Amino acid sequence: MIGWAPWALSGVLGLAPAAAQTVASDLELGPLRLEMGVLGELAEPLALPALLPLSPMLAVSSGTPRRDELDLSTAAEAARLRDARSLFVELRFRLAPYDPASLVEKTRFWKRHDAWGLDEKAQDRATLSFAASRAPGPGLFVAPLFDFDLERLEALTAVDFKGGEHPAKPWGLPRRGDGVWFAAEGLAALPLPPLLPAGDLESGHRVRLSRDRDAFHFDLWPWRRPMKEKSGVDRSFHETERPQPSRPAVIDKELAVVFDSSGVWRGWLSGDYRSEALVSPTQVRDEVLPFSEFQRLTRAAEGRMARALPVVRLRFRPDSAAPYGDEEAAVKERADVGFPLAPRVVYCPRALTPKLVRRLESVELAVGSRTVAARFAGVPAQALAGYLVVPEADLETLPEGRTPEDGELALSVETRAADAGLQVWVYPDRLEGLATGYDGERRRKPRFLDGAGGLAADLAGSPYGLMVEEVRTESVVERDRWRKPAPLVRLHPLAELSRTFAKPEEAVDPRLQPLDALGGKRRxxxxxxxxxxxxxxxxxxxxxxxxxxxxxxxxxxxxxxxxxxxxxxxxxxxxxxxxxxxxxxxxxxxxxxxxxxxxxxxxxxxxxxxxxxxxxxxxxxxxxxxxxxxxxxxxxxxxxxxxxxxxxSPPDVESSPKWIDSATGLSLKELTADVRRLLRLDEQFQGLLIYDVDPGSPAQVAGLKPFGLLVEFDGRPLPGLAELRSALAAKRAEKTSAVRVRTVYLGRPRYADLRVAAAAPAPESPR
Amino acid sequence: MIYHMPVLAILSCLLLATAAGAAEPADFQERIHRAQSAILPQVVYVHVVGEDYEGGEAKRALWSGSGVIISSDGYIATNHHVLYRAQRVRVMLSDRRAFEAEIVGSDEETDLGLLRLKLPPGSPALPFASFAEGRNLSAGEFVLAVGSPFGLASSVSFGIVNNPAQSLGDDGLYNWIQTDAAINHGNSGGPLVDLEGRIVGIDTLGIGGSGIGFAIPAQQAREVLTRIQAAGRVERSTLGLTLQALRDFGRESYAPGERGVLIGGVEPDSPGARAGLAPGDILLSAGGRPLDALYASDLPAVRRLLVDLPAGRPVRLETLREGRTVPLTAVPKRHAGPADAVFDAPEWMLTAQEIGEEDDTVIHFFRPRGAWILGVSPDGNAARSGLEPYDILLEVDGREVLSLEDLRQAYRRSLERGPAKRLLLVSVLRRGRPLKLALDYSRSRSAREEER
The missing domain is CATH 2.30.42.10 (PDZ domain)
Known part of the structure; x- marks a missing residue:
């Protein structure tokens, strides 16, 4: 693999100390030491060929060097390669402290950790050191940092190959490819070797900059495969070394510049284990978005989203018949972020369970500072989570964004509905697979949009796609076991969603609708x-x-x-x-x-x-x-x-409303068909079901028990709750303190004296 | 002479003083000693081997209690709950002689039971205790509780009467004697005696760890025991009424007037219901005899009167209803007594009980006659098939179960099946809803033992 072989190579190369020293003193390198054992007066040029088999990129050779191999004996060649040194710059910087509680910052932390091998201590406040490559332009150079760190860099210093330190600042982000462009004024004075357009090269040399403990190495080797020019840059960086905490943390990356056979700088090397390509630095520079421009675009996008995206407030009816401890039943209201797909269609990708749908009572939208009434349309009939809401006034829709190309600089937008209103965060991101079909699992998805509700937008801030959870109900076979699949959150183009939900009434599942107030648990x-x-x-x-x-x-x-x-x-x-x-x-x-x-x-x-x-x-x-x-x-x-x-289902005891009189401590329900059936009561039987009795209440003192039936109040029958309520009210108005009641418990009539005075404040109990 | 008179007077005063003696501590100890030596020979240790059906199979159980010899030919008074489901009773006397005893009878309602020692012919007469008659206990009187707490063969504890007429609930036929003489498990059936060694009560209940115990008053005990001795059980009648005191502090219910007893509830289809009584009526008299229960402690006497009304004979009831006196006539019916017939089905690994009116009102409500599952053996055949305690058996193998006997027959028939066919369709009523289950009893008990 690319990672270890060159490292091994450089290590082995270091075994020729005599030659190295000669080269070093000759070339007067400061911190960047060129150790190339094969340069200079190496008596045995065959030493290099013996090492060749270690690297897959190098040809196997034995015996006489071939014609297309490096002929380092030419002084001109050596001079050209010396020029390579001046192409490299060491970038030192610090990361500003961040809020560890933020999920986005955590994501960034782990990306740095995975890519560079830096732990927390190193990332926090340590001085980091990167190898960067100069680029055409006054004082420009490129370091393979993450674009999201642009705003967090402090104390930027560019150290040239002679050891001179120059302050640097971010310059821009390339539209395609990774890496961040910086500018350091002091570097402008240092000459760059001549650069020709990359073109297609048949053969040439490659110089790679790497780090070995304190020293940077340049490694050189030829290549003979034809190399094609590639329009984008995509470098892969590998972790090679763990930093020492006391010294600047070094991020060891591979940077390779390419020279043709005559030693002219042609470009950068871009590639992975499958293929390599030449990248023309000029071309890339022409597509770099200046940093200030980037910041402006980001702020504009945030503002636009904040104004246009509604916060959807849902209110739910209480579920009094839910089992104890049911958390969903305790939910009374919820705020979600909605996305206007059309002036009268808002889609909220956050899932709404059937139980919550049935309990839904009201929907309201808050857009910017105004409130818009709305009605609930339903949940999508397709296998998409979320729900649709139809506002009663037109909403502003965002223009549809251009589909970013693979690796192109774009924006991820994260939204949250908080009590205060809508919160929007915009991050730089590079997406992949959008144009060719993003399937959510293999291609690289938007970095910061893990959950449903994230937007992918182009640089202009126009959203292209929405992260939507797809509902999968069928089990999948995984390693010979059936299991329920994990939720799949994918980026769906907004255009596609707009088409799907153009007519909300036709797009929703008609079976799932809120129930009326008494519906409750109608099955x-x-x-x-x-x-x-x-x-x-x-x-x-x-x-x-x-x-x-x-x-x-x-x-x-x-x-x-x-x-x-x-x-x-x-x-x-x-x-x-x-x-x-x-x-x-x-x-x-x-x-x-x-x-x-x-x-x-x-x-x-x-x-x-x-x-x-x-x-x-x-x-x-x-x-x-x-x-x-x-x-x-x-x-x-x-x-x-x-x-x-x-x-x-006809009203049953679970769905029928409960009436609670806290003064007496009685919870009563009317007799529904199922209760009559179970308790063997015929149609003529009139009474109310004692559903619950508060402990210590007058009802309990009087001997009333749950499961009993209240059949007479002050000698009068009780066909329904209304009669009892009015009778109680009348007695209380007369200031009667006790009333004779009759109950039936398992068929046995009983007499009780019930204290009905509404005086005593009962302890508040949630219903 | 003159000089003798004062001396005689002084001497006689001194004699009286020594005769009275109760105030002196030395004499007090003497009195206690006398009382216990009087009663101890009459107290026995009762050891029972019985059966327990609640675990789903008939299991042997051992327990013990106390008793008191009440006749010279070996009748022993004890509690009903000591003898309930007893298979074999052995009694040890204070002189360490041990005998088998037969159960003459018991009465669950009053929790009294009667044993008779199986004495060899020609045994000498036994010392027996007598019931204190014609006196009312008062609070503060000294009493001794004698018995076998914790299975210790004999023990005497001392205390006072806390309350000679404590009411512990609404359905008793007597008020209790509450005492702080230590009464613990094992004291059941032993006597509570005064300092003369006469029985004032039968120790029956205790509240664990509290030092408070309750005894059945001697007078009621004696009456009940006499009836048990005569008939093996106590015959009572019932009108199906639940009574309540006129002044019920606990329920905060205060009916006006000073006479009569409040009817709290009427059983459906009972003599009281048929006579036209309704909850809320005040019953003034039955058969001309007044029934006055002003407070809860007056209720037992009223109940005793009512349950002793002869069954089958109409009785006139004076009832007060909304200020008017209404004469009604009721015909008390014979009180059937608890239906506690139990059946153990070893191959099915369950135990069932006859449905009785008194036992489980919920079960009786859903099915007036039949059998219900008392227990299922853990991980037994019935348990694995899904049967649960409190299931009411409706049908077994297509035949209706209307009594415990029907169930027994169904069980016997089921045993005649070959091992491959041991699967029965059982219909039960669970929480009021019908359910069909398949009882697989092909696994034998030994197979289950091995599995464990």
Missing amino acids: PWLGVETQDLNPDLAKLLDVGGLTKGGSLGQLVNEVLPGSPAARAGMLPGDLLLRLRPAGKRQDALIPAKARPVYVRAANEAAWFFRRLSTGLDDALADLVPGTALRVAYGRAGEERTADLVLEA
Whole structure:
């Protein structure tokens, strides 16, 4: 590999001390010592050929040197190579301290660490030293730094080959390729060797600058393969040495300049292990973007984004029936960054789970300083995360940016919706694969845009693409194991997104919409109570064939009257096998086992009434009430089909609203069909379900318990919550302190005296 | 003569003084010693080998308690909970003689039980203790608790009566004697005696680590034990009422008036319900006898009256409802007693119990008759098949289970199947919802032992 071979070569080259010393004193090099054992009066020119096999770039040779090999005996050649020294400059600098908490700074830190081998101590405040190459232009030179460090460099000093130190400053960023251009006035006085256009060279020499402990080395070797000129520069830098903390940290990089056979400087070497190319420094210089210009463009881009991108504020309805400890249920509001794809279409790439969608209550946009009302359109029907919002006033859209070429200098824009408003950060970045098809995994993605919501823009600040999370639901096989794939965040061109979401109503998934206030937990409902199957049960019920040995299907235990299943003629004992929603071409299997769900109930009553989800619920989860279904079911060993339409589940105890009276400590719900069924109450029975009783409350003192039914208040029946509320209000208005109530607990009527006075302030409990 | 009179007077005063003697500490110790030596020979250590069904299989269990000999031919009074599910009872007397004892009967409601020693013919008469009669205990009186706490064969502890009529809840048939004489596990069934050595109570309950214990008052104990001796159990009737005191401080419920007892609840379909009683009514009298329960401590006496009404005979109830007196007639029905018949199915690795009205109100609500799963053996056949405690068995192998006997028969039939066919369809009711399970009982107990 390029990395080690030349190093080995230079090390070995150093084995000829006599020759080295001669060269050094002769050439009067300061800190840059030229150690080329093969130069000068080397008695045995064959020593070099013996070393040749170590490097893949050098030809194997034995015996007489070939004609195209380096003939270093010519003084002219030697003089030309001496000129090479003046092409190199040592750049010393420090990095300004940074905020370690910032994610972007962390990313940068690791990039420096990986590329240069510098640890924290070295990166922080140590003086770093780079080998840089002079470039055509007054005092210009190029160092292979990261472009994002431009703003963080301090105490820049350029040290020429004679040891003279000159202050330097950033000059610009090349449009293509890595590296940062600097300018040092003092360098202008030092002559540069003549430079010819690179062209295509058949053969020549390459001089490489490297570092060995304290010394820089120049290494020279010929090459014989034809080298083509390349329009971009792309150097790869390798880590070779760990720095000593007390001395300036040295970043050992390879810089190679190329001379043709007659010794004229033709350009720089650019390449990787696959190919190499000549780069013309003049051409590159013509495409360098001056630093001040770059700064101006960045600020303008930040300002433009901050003005045009809306902050989307979502508010959610509380979820009182959620299991204890459910974090998602506690979410009340959220702020995301939206991207206007059209004046009336805003796309927010941050994912919104189905539960949150159903709980969504209101949407509002904040653009700059104004607030715009909006309505929720839905989540994309395609496999893209996020959601669409339709504002009620036109929004300014950003002009579409030009697609950057591979390696071209562009901008990454990161946005965050904070309480104060929108925060925008713009960084220089070089993207790859955009023009040819960015697939997010193999090509180099925008450096700083790891998560969804990042924008890639051209230098003018016009966004080209948006980082969007793609939803992958199918499992993938990875190393012979099925697993759920990690989320894939890719750069999607904004033009493509605008086309996809041009008509939001058609682009969203109609099944996933917020539910009305009472909807809460209306599930898609067939009207059957089913249970899971297993192989033993399948054998006993003799349905092994239909259910594939008990591995699919659900056993119907109850068919609720008036339900779609009842109307379709289903009976207890039937086996639900498959279902096919209208419009789908394939049946979906109804699993025999429910996905394990961990639930915790608030109290005894909640635990008792809680429906445990079955495989049928899992199968229906993604369907929406109103969907027509064809259900395949088994009865008496035969398979039949039924066509029915999914309904929304009738109000059940989980979805029905709860009324809390903190003075008495009672939490009550109206009697829904499922409670009546479970507690064997007929239709005429009137009362309210005592869902919970606050500890220490008057209700608990009076002996009321969860799971009980409140049936009489002051001798009057209670058909609903409204009657109780008005009766309580009346009693409180009369200042009555205690009221006779009657409860029924498991069929047993009980009497209680309930203190109803609203005086005592109950401790605040969150609902 | 004259000189003799004062001397005699002085002498007689001195004699009286020594006879009274209670205030003197030396005499106090003497009194305690006398009391314990009086009662100790009558207290016995009761050792029981019984069965426990809650782990899903019938398991042997050992426990011990105390008892007191109440007749010369070997009747021993103890607690019901000492004898519950006992298979074999051995008794050790204070003189270290040990005998087997047979259970004459017990009463769960009052937690009293009666044993009879299996004495060899021709045994001498045993010393027996007598119940303190015709006296009311008062708070502060000295008492001794005698028994076998912690299985120690005999021990005497000393304390005072904290409260001679403590009410511990609403459904007792008596008020308790609360004492701080140390009563611990193992004291159950032993006597609480006064300083004369007479039984004032039967030690029954303690609060762990608190130094407070509770004893059944002697008078009620004696009545119950007499009835057990006569019939093996105590026959009672029920009207299906839950009673509440007129002044209920705990519930903050204060009904007006001084007479009667408040009806807190009425069982559905009970004699009280059929008579037309409703919760909130105040019951004034039954069969002409007044039922007054102003405070919670008055309730046991009222209950005793009601449960002793003859079953099957109509009784007139005076009821106060919204200020008007309403006469009603009820026919008390015989109180069936706890249905605690238990069944152990070793091959299924579960235990089941008969559904009774009293035991588990939730289960009884969902199915008035039948059997429910008391326990499943951990990792046993039933447990692996998904059966759980508190499941109500509806059907086994297609046949309905309406009683524990039905379950027994289903079990026996299931054993007749060959090893390859040991799979049963079981229908249960769990939390009110029907569920079908496949009970695989092909794995034998020895196979399971090996797996462990």
